[in-house]
Amino acid sequence: MLEDGLSYPMEGDSWIARILIGGVLLFLSFLVVPIFIFQGYLLRVLGDTVRGESEPPEWDDWGGLVVDGLKATVVAFVYSIIPIAVIGGIGVVLLGAGSAAGGDGGGILAGFGLLTVLLAIPVFFLIYLLVPAALANMAVEGSLGAAFDLNLLKDVVFTADYLVAVLMPIVVGIAVNIVTQVLAITIVGLLLVPFITFYGQVAVFRMFGLAFANQTDGSSGGATGTTATV
Structure with a gap:
């Protein structure tokens, strides 16, 4: 899976042009619209x-x-921002209430807030x-609702094979981050950062797709339990 993911962005005759376009879009990300184009890709x-x-x-x-x-932005927002905001909000309220109440009762409240x-x-x-599997299911089905098909997602996500498979992109993500940090030291290197980032993200999403496909029949029809190859 790792080898496939790293070689995937360079497949095809037009891979250089493809990466150049992706890098330029990231370079222009301050215009906002290019970010949505990148996410769609x-x-x-x-x-x-x-x-x-x-x-x-292409x-x-x-x-x-x-x-x-x-x-894709809506899906990521629903799955990430909302739960974190709810948990953070409850935690802050409990910590604040515990601090204001004082005493043993306040300490208990603050303790629950910290937990x-x-x-x-x-x-x-x-x-x-969840998010990569939700996005993959939406991409295959072509509908926003498919991203929230929790019955399918739980059969895919809560498997040992999927867990192992989606750990590989973490390795690639860390490596790409290190490379971009080093490149950013010089002006020439800084100009290369968007292109390296695009390459890394395409490789990572390739691996996410493979992880999802290995647990399904190549569609959103259901989990198969196929063992992932890492």
């Missing part, structure tokens, strides 16, 4: 991977990419597992 990578395509998608149907990028905040750690990890 990553969603397309997921869908193509699950369907068994061996080469990255840059076409730009309007569709924007729409898909907006959908609530600590819950964010496993929640973050659960989000990391």
Whole structure:
């Protein structure tokens, strides 16, 4: 899976042009719209991977990419920002109430508040597992509602094979982050950062797609329990 993910962005005859376009979009991300185009492209990578395509998608149907990028943003928001905001809000309220109350009762309230905040750690990890699978299912089905098909997602996400498979992108993400930090030291290197970032993100989403596909039949029809190859 790791080898496949790293080689995937360079598959096809037009891979240089593809990476150049992706890097330019990230360079122009301050304009906001390019970010949605980029997110839409990553969603397309997921869908193509699950369907068994061996080469990255081309840059076409730009309007569709924007729409898909907006959908991906909505899914990420629902799965991540809302739960974290709720947990953080409850934790802050309990900590504040405990501090204001004082005494043993206040200490208990503050303790519950701290525990609530600590819950964010496993929640973050659960989000990391859920979001790629939700996006992959949406990419295959072509509908926003497919991202919230919890019956399918639980059969995919809560498997040992999927867990092992989605740990690989963490390795790639850390490596890409180190490379970009080193490159950012010089002006020339800084100009290369968007292109390296695009390459890394495409590789990561390829691996997310493979992880999802290995647990399904290549569609959203249901989990198969197929063992992932790492």
